[in-house]
Amino acid sequence: MNKYLKILGILLVLIGIIQTFFVLVSTQVVGQFSFRFLLPTRYAIVGPFIEQFLFWSSVCFLFLLIIVLLILVFFPKKEKRLVLKKNKGEVEITDNAIKKIIKKEAENSHLFERTKIKIKISNRKKRIKCLIVGDAKQIINYPQEGNQLLSDIKQILESMLDVEQENIQLIVQLKGLENKSKARVL
Secondary structure, eight states: OOHHHHHHHHHHHHHHHHHHHHHHHHTTTTSOOSSOOOOGGGOTTTHHHHHHHHHHHHHHHHHHHHHHHHHHHHSOOOBOEEEEEETTEEEEEEHHHHHHHHHHHHHHTTOEEEEEEEEEEETTTTEEEEEEEEEEOSOSOHHHHHHHHHHHHHHHHHHHHOOOGGGEEEEEEEESHHHHHSOOOO
16 A cells, blocks of 8 residues: 555545544433543543634545545446447456457567566457566567567457447557666676
């Protein structure tokens, strides 16, 4: 987890604890406890400022909760299947099947030593986005080999999945390319 995200989370939790504590103090009459807390305004150091703090932190929390609710309602879910509809029925193809097709073609290209593939599928737009990451082998002509690999994968996916080439987005990342091309001085 990112360091700044952790700090933000800790601050939000602390503000939430403070708000919950003061709600507990204001409604402690309902509970039958053997002890009583002072009202928030009677604390010596924070008494005059606590009402302002509680009000503005509540406004911020309400705003954050509304944003989270909107994200949960309208954020698209991650699709794991591509649905192809034909006049005789429909076929569902999983993202793992597409990954295996792309991985086999990437390994046959002799461009990568190890490959890792990430896929995003959109059934609404009938679109496939794919990121192919791998360690580069010692090949002199990377741009030509990479372009050939991309066109081969696009043709295979277009013929097998009936997806237009404009809706197939492929990105190739080669790791270790700069390290292998440097000359050593002995």
